[in-house]
Amino acid sequence: MRHQLSFACEGAVLAASLDEAADGTGLLIVSGGNEIRSGAHRGMAMLAARLAEAGHPVFRFDRRGIGDSEGTNGGFESSGPDIAAAIAAFRAAAPNMVRIVAFGNCDAASALLLHQPLALDGLIIANPWTYDGAAEETDEPALPPASAIRARYLSRLKDPKSLLRLIRGEVDFRKLFRGLSALKAPTPATAPDGLAARIDKAVAGLGAPATILLATGDRTAQAFVENCPAALSRVPVERLASPSHSFAGDDGEWLAARILxxxxQPSLRA
Known part of the structure; x- marks a missing residue:
């Protein structure tokens, strides 16, 4: 059964949803960007219902200044108190629960890493945001890393259909030249105090088990792979061949299966 509830965070009242279930391991869903707790196309609400049906309680919330919650929206870098308060509220609302695993996509994944330590028993980190600046402030999607662009063009050059589209003039040359120009640009060095470097450091210091989920065709995931190589060597990574940043459509089945x-995991229940 799903309940709507609220909890306090630094003087603001935050809105939340709890999908009840009997298992002792629950999932906290942290929303990314300025997304409300139901998620894009209600994806997180549907994910919560599925996991609860499988036996796991699920807690979602709107951080300060988002959706039905009070307060000022300070972005993901100031959301540590929101997440900590949500963890406490989840435990209070589901007293039979003994373990909490948190899931976040995009800058919610980055927030879960940056605001450690948190009272969590595990982390599921999807397509972490590594560009300096908030995800919602980006007017145009960032280009993929040069390595991903090279791989994409090489694949297209081997595809007769792509060559036929080029001959017929069906290719958007503006996008083509933008992509080719990115190949010439030198890869900027990661700033030692930049977001990517801080995420690498946070992964190195994690006290709870974590899993990274990546949609390999997603630009944000591609940038994470290029910007945070150390993180990839420290944490198990599972990949889905998809361009969907939010695991939309059939990709949601893969996401739910991996989270379940x-x-x-027996190690989580030990």
């Missing part, structure tokens, strides 16, 4: 597998 992690929630049911």
């Amino acid at each position: 597998a992690i929630l049911n």
Whole structure:
């Protein structure tokens, strides 16, 4: 059964949803960007219902200044108190629960890493945001890393259909030249105090088990792979061949299956 509830965070009242279930391991969903707790196309609400049906309680919330919550929206870098308050509210609302795993996509994934330590028993980090600046402030999607562009063009050059589209003039040359120009640009060095460097450092210091989920065709995931190589060597990574940043459509089945597998891990229940 789903309940709507609220909890306090630094003087503001935050809105939340709890999908009840009997298992002792629950999932906290942290929303990314300025997304409300139901998620894009209600994706997180549907994910919560599925996980609860499988036996796991799920807690979602709107951080300060988002959706039905009071307060000022300070972005993901100031959301540590929101997440900590949500963890406490989740435990209070589901007293039989003994373990909490948190899931976040995009800058919510980055927030879960940056605001450690948190009272969590595990982390599921999807397509972490590594560009300096908030995800919602980007007017145009960032280009993929040069390595991803090279791989994409090489694949297209091998595809007769792509060559036929080029001959017929069906290719958007503005996008083509933008992509080719990116290949010439030198890869900027990661700033030692930049977001990517801080995420690498946060992964190195994690006290709870974590899993990274990546949609390999997603630009944000591609940038994470290029910007945070150390993180990839420290944490198990599972990849889905998809361009969907939010695991939309059928990709949602893969996401739910991976989360369920992690929630049911014997090591987490030890």
